[in-house]
Amino acid sequence: MVTADELFEKLNRLRFGVEEENLRAHVEGVMPLIEEIEDLKKARNAVVLAHSYVPPTIIYSVADYVGDSYGLSKDALAASQDTIVFAAVKFMGETAKLLNPAKNVLIPGDDPGCTLADSITGEEVRALRAQYPDYTYVCYINTNADVKAECDVCVTSSNVYDIVERIENDKIFFLPDKLMGRNLIEEMTSRGVKKDIRLSEGTCYVHEEFDPDLVPRLKAAYPDLYIMAHPECRPEVVRQADYVGSTSQMFNVIKGMDVNRNYLMLTECGLISRIEAEMPGRNFVGTCQLCKYMKSNSLQGIRRVLAEPREEDFIKIDPGIMDRARACVDAMFHYAEKRS
Numbered sequence: 559m560v561t562a563d564e565l566f567e568k569l570n571r572l573r574f575g576v577e578e579e580n581l582r583a584h585v586e587g588v589m590p591l592i593e594e595i596e597d598l599k600k601a602r603n604a605v606v607l608a609h610s611y612v613p614p615t616i617i618y619s620v621a622d623y624v625g626d627s628y629g630l631s632k633d634a635l636a637a638s639q640d641t642i643v644f645a646a647v648k649f650m651g652e653t654a655k656l657l658n659p660a661k662n663v664l665i666p667g668d669d670p671g672c673t674l675a676d677s678i679t680g681e682e683v684r685a686l687r688a689q690y691p692d693y694t695y696v697c698y699i700n701t702n703a704d705v706k707a708e709c710d711v712c713v714t715s716s717n718v719y720d721i722v723e724r725i726e727n728d729k730i731f732f733l734p735d736k737l738m739g740r741n742l743i744e745e746m747t748s749r750g751v752k753k754d755i756r757l758s759e760g761t762c763y764v765h766e767e768f769d770p771d772l773v774p775r776l777k778a779a780y781p782d783l784y785i786m787a788h789p790e791c792r793p794e795v796v797r798q799a800d801y802v803g804s805t806s807q808m809f810n811v812i813k814g815m816d817v818n819r820n821y822l823m824l825t826e827c828g829l830i831s832r833i834e835a836e837m838p839g840r841n842f843v844g845t846c847q848l849c850k851y852m853k854s855n856s857l858q859g860i861r862r863v864l865a866e867p868r869e870e871d872f873i874k875i876d877p878g879i880m881d882r883a884r885a886c887v888d889a890m891f892h893y894a895e896k897r898s
C-alpha cells in the first residue's frame with residue numbers, strides 16, 4: 559500500500575495541486591480511506607484499473623493499472639481477479655465486461671458518461687447501414703455496447719489510422735467522432751491511402767475546445783515548444799502538432815524527450831498531471847481542459863462500489879448484443895496485431 563509520504567511526494571509535484579500545507583492535510587485525510595479500499599480489494603479479490611484522466615489521488619494510491627483505453631482493455635482481458643473496478647467512464651467498463659464477461663465490472667464514477675459515446679445509438683447505426691450498405695463500419699472505442707454490436711471493427715486513438723489503413727474495404731463509415739474522422743481523412747491522404755470515408759456528428763466536448771489560434775501565439779513566445787495533441791482535437795489543431803497520439807503514446811514519447819524544454823499538451827489535464835508527477839522537470843505552457851465525467855471518479859466512489867455496490871454500479875450487457883459487440887472489439891485486436 560502507498561504510504562502518506564509517497565502519495566504526498568507525487569501530488570506535491572502537480573502544477574494544479576493544492577498548497578503544501580493543505581496537501582499534507584488532504585493526504586493524511588485520505589489515508590484511512592485508501593487502507594479501507596486496499597482491504598476491500600483483498601476481501602473481494604478485486605483489481606482497480608484507472609484511466610490517466612481520473613483524479614491523481616486515485617492514480618497514485620489504489621490504482622493497480624493506469625493507461626489509455628487500448629492498454630486498459632488489454633489489462634481487463636488479462637485480469638484474473640473476480641472483480642474489476644474501472645475508474646474511468648462507462649464505455650470503458652462495458653469494453654472490460656465484453657472482454658472478460660465472467661468478471662464483475664464495477665463503475666465508481668458518479669457521472670460516467672462521455673459526449674462521444676452518448677452521441678449515437680445502435681438503432682441509428684442500423685439506419686446508416688440500411689442507407690450505406692457497402693461500407694465497413696468502424697467505431698471508436700468511445701461508444702456504448704449497442705453501437706459496437708452494429709459495427710465491424712472498433713478502434714482506439716492509439717491505432718485508428720493503422721487499422722483503417724489495413725481494412726480491405728476502401729469504403730469506411732467512421733463513427734462517432736467527426737473531428738477524429740476528419741483527422742483520419744487527412745492522415746489517409748498524407749499516407750497516400752485512397753479511402754472513401756463517411757463520418758457521423760459526435761465530438762468530445764473537452765478536446766474540441768482547444769483553439770487553433772493559440773498554437774502560433776505560444777510558438778512565438780516559446781521557440782523550443784514541442785506540441786502534442788490527441789486525435790480528438792480539431793484538424794486545425796492537430797495539423798500544427800509535432801506528435802499526435804493516444805494518452806499513453808504521448809506519455810511514452812515525452813519520456814524520451816528533453817527535460818529542459820517547453821511543452822504544449824492538447825488534451826485533458828490528467829495527462830499533464832501524470833507527467834508532472836512521474837517525470838518532473840518538463841515545463842508545460844498554455845492550458846488544459848477537464849473532463850467532468852472522468853473527474854467524477856473518487857476514492858469514496860471506489861470504496862462504495864467495493865463495500866456496498868448498487869445494482870446500477872455493475873456493468874451489464876444485454877445477452878442479445880454480447881457476441882456481436884465482442885466480435886467488434888476482437889476485430890480491433892486482429893487488425894492491431896496484423897502487420898502489413
Ligand code: 13P
Binds near residue numbers: 714
Ligand atoms: P485514450 O485512449 O487516448 O486514453 O483516449 C480516451 C479518451 O476518452 C480521450 O478523450
Ligand code: SF4
Binds near residue numbers: 671700763764850
Ligand atoms: Fe469522452 Fe472526451 Fe471525456 Fe474522453 S475526454 S471521456 S472523449 S468526454
